[in-house]
Amino acid sequence: MMNTAYNFAFFDEGSKREIRRATLKAIAIPGYQVPFASREMPIGRGWGTGGLQLTLALIGKKDVLKVIDQGSDESVNAVSIKKLVSDTTGVQLTESASEATIIQSRHRIPEVPLKKEQILVLQVPLPEPLRYFEPSEHETKKLHAEKEYSGAWLMLFEQIMKYGSMTTGADHPVMVHDRYVMAPSPIPRFDNHKMDENEALILLGAGREKKVYAVPPFTKIVSLDFEDYPFEGESFEGKCCRLCGSEGVFLDELIDEGTGETYYQCNDTGYCYEVLNKAEKAGVN
């Protein structure tokens, strides 16, 4: 049930308006970080307050919300975000990626391809992809203004020199619409290509750094790389999920404590359950 002691969607209308204006600007300038006056939230910082603020400014009574944290619907973080939104809006919650109208996520883009009726909100800890080599906000803004990205390339090049490959792990920088270098949030490299020409609107929110940016549907996204060292996502070739048998998805590597054997499981647990349920139904019929 909705708690009527709060405003609908927690915020007063003035706060929503400010976030909404910034979000619309972000959509109009893909990949550009629009500053906004981030609000204090009743959950800890670094717990997705940026994404949460975008979600609260978007959400209406008819929305169906899914929240995932590193692939899981059940983590403490996901549960506390769901509780806040549900307490203040009464909206329906789901674990199904295809049923949701808004998906708020940390560290993953769901395995089920997004549809045009959906909005993906990604939580961002560090929105500035140039921060690794340039500590000053004033300077990074200037670099973006001048489309001066040699530093970003150099950073990747140095990694190759040092480790023989690009070792960015998660949050590998991308070029948006041939204009802005953008931090895709700490999604695995495996998920980067999902942003390219995606069907759904993707909004990214950073609470601590007070930034919102966006990837509209059907926008060109290219992961930064070199001709000699092309960008590659994590590969799970020859491996599959122990529970549902899926291949070609992002897998977590686990170790069976009894046998010491290594096995794999879908990182996107909502996806895994859906595949299992489908298989079960098919088996019954």
Add this chain to the structure above:
Amino acid sequence: MKLDIVHDLQSVYRKLVDSTSRPGLITDLGKEAALLDGENETGCSHSLLLLALTLLDPEVTFKVFSANADRAEKELNQLTFAKTAEADQADYLFILDDAEEGSLEDAIQRANPGTYLNPHKSAVIIAETGAIRDGDHLVLKGPGIQTSTPVNVEMDGNWIRRREEKNKEYPVGVDLIFVDQNNQLLSLPRTTQVTEKRVVMNEWVM
């Protein structure tokens, strides 16, 4: 007021998000506009007033282009507490359908396009236009659009070329939002390339 400023303006905002993230997608503000019947003293269409209520507050400035601009500005200020500003300073420029001919072009030319450092500090122009509907008079391309999408806007004048000139140094530029008498909404963010399908009068011209 029958309009619920929490839920109905949320709905207007989402349609604005849909239309802006998918330029060429026409959204319908009819349901929300009907709630304003008999309660709109601004001289603006219901749809335009809905957008003003969604976007304006004391943190932003606006200007109205209209034969009765003073009245509209006074009413909008009383409703939203947003202050008015000159065309080259205002965050939102509203062009009503009784504005002088050439007002949209004038607004595009004068509007603040932001800077390379702060392209988000640019104006949004919201204009009442003739009918917005499916058709292939205009062809749109850019982010939000898979290859290209056609649309019709009944709007004479030079606005397409003016807009192109204004937005040629992306990311600086202005964003346009059009609404018509039937509460149809079309959004043209600065990334959208608009080309007019010209009627070829003489196919033999070499």
